[in-house]
Amino acid sequence: NAGVMQNPRHLVRRRGQEARLRCSPMKGHSHVYWYRQLPEEGLKFMVYLQKENIIDESGMPKERFSAEFPKEGPSILRIQQVVRGDSAAYFCASSPSATSGNTIYFGEGSWLTVV
């Protein structure tokens, strides 16, 4: 039973390019969460999605960032026109649902470096 799969693990982009990060949740999980972690800092909530539905995007920057979780395929976090400040680890997590007893399980993360 595969865990949460993220790719790419490491991504280098030049300023102004686009970054696309993908996340496939654990089998049977329909809820996906994206977090950003800057070096030496905690996990910052970005967005919480269910299949074809954004539940909470209050942590997403208003510009350049978007997320989706289509009916088929992985969840995608898209960052347009990247800047140096976007360099961070982006973690995806999944859970079966959002009920109180359900913990979330993390993928290995995608490390974005903007040069």
Next chain:
Amino acid sequence: GQNIDQPTEMTATEGAIVQINCTYQTSGFNGLFWYQQHAGEAPTFLSYNVLDGLEEKGRFSSFLSRSKGYSYLLLKELQMKDSASYLCAVRDGGNNNDMRFGAGTRLTVKP
């Protein structure tokens, strides 16, 4: 919104016991979780509390007091490999039941 506070750093000695505290404020509480994160790696789940009291799991125990908005993670018989960040997280029932994290406590275990 919610505030989740925990100490930034702690240091302890191998073989000792350490307690990492976490206080939280949420509009609706649906569970408190502790995760461990080694540098450069993903967080891994340690424990879950939804009712008041102590949950024990081997060398690790977690305590919850909902009335005080307080939890702690207790690590016994510390080992060098326990050096890591420990993240307190809360499911906020008043905020789409999503999972929010504290900034983490970086624990250093010394010989």
